[in-house]
Amino acid sequence: MKGDAVNDSSPGPREVLQQMVREQYTTTTQGTSLERPENQYVYKIGIYGWRKRCLYLFVLLLLIILVVNFALTIWILKVMWFSPTGMGHLRVTKDGLRLEGESEFLFPLYAKEIHSRLDSSLLLQSTQNVTVNARNSEGEVTGRLKVGPKMVEVHSQQFQINSKDGRPLFTVDEKEVVVGTDKLRVTGPEGALFEHSVETPLVRADPFQDLRLESPTRSLSMDAPRGVHIKANSGKIEALSQMDIKLHSSDGMLVLDAATVCLPKLVQGTQGHTSSSQRLYEICVCPDGKLYLSAAGVGSTCQENSSVCQKST
Structure with missing residues (x-):
């Protein structure tokens, strides 16, 4: 139809050809320049601007922390003396743990067992007390x-000290105290004080020292079923008393075995008539050793055949 106008928006053959030419790769000779298309887009890949600066700052901070941690680790290893066998004075062995030098807990x-080295002693020290x-x-x-600054305390049912060969030397329990040594020596300047009775086979002082048995306020008694023997090999024996001294033998007799028997403080009578009112007596001895008193006179009043001696026979 001739009267109808045809409206076709599709590109013509010439425009299609130009578009194809732009898309093709062309080769040019040296010195030939080609114009770039006007509608060319450039895409940038990466982080730019303030994001890039923050990333670098974060990486730098991590690097500083890593260096500081590494330095602290080296310092701790050096200060604590870490080694493949232990730490500091502490060594790990097949028998357990071993500490060299002084250690503080x-x-x-x-621990099951604590012992020192063969060439040194074991020292337990505390500012307050040591309690085991x-x-x-x-x-x-x-x-x-418990070892305190002023006292050593032991709380147990029995306390015992043994010698090297296992023999008990000192034993204490609730009922008694036993000293198992051959000799108990008291070196105090004032001797030993006993509040109750003491049983011992021998009491002896050190050489060239005096032996004194003293009871300041009460009486002193020595009892033995088979006799009491007091002997001074190179000196004398003195018995001093404020009151009477009595020598009593229930079954035996009193023997004064000496070259001379002296009674220096006996009152001596005066010459005159014999009278018992003077209260002066003479000690007479019978042939069998018995002593008796006889009224003192100018001469001796002892008679060998006295009735007192005859009664004793």
Whole structure:
């Protein structure tokens, strides 16, 4: 139809050809320049601007923390003396733990056995006290040793000290105290004080020292079923008393075995008539050793055949 106008918006052959030419790769000779298309877009890949600066700052901060941690780790290893065998004075061996030198424990220490080196002693030291406890299977304390600044305390049912060969030297329990040594020596300047009775086979002083048995306020008694023997090999024996001294033998006799028997403080009578009112007597001895008193006179009043001596026979 000739009267109808045709409206076709599709590109013509010439425009299609130009578009195809732009999309093709062309080769040019040296010195030839080609114009870039006007509608070319450039896309940038990466982080730019303030994001890039923050990223670099964060990486720098991590690097500083890493260096500080590494330095602190080296410092701790050096200060604590870490080694493949232990830490500081502490060594791990097949027999347990071994401490060299002085060590300080801030909390309780639980160990099965504690011993020192062969060439040194074991020292337990504290500013307050050292306490060693022994417990049973139920956790109850059965024995305690407490070493304080002023006193050493032992809480136990029995305390015993043994010698090297295992012989008990000193034993204490609730009923008695036993000293098992061959000789008990008291070196105090004032001797030993006993509040009750003492049983011992021998009491002896050191050489060239005096032996004194003293009771300041009460009496002193020495009892033995088979006799009491007091002997002074190179000196004398003195018996001093404010009151009477009595020598009594119930079954035997009193023997004064000496070259001279002296009674220096006996009152001597005066010459005159014999009278018992003077209260002066003479000690007479019978042939069998018996002593009796006889009224003193100018001469001796002792008679060998006295009735007192005859009665004794």
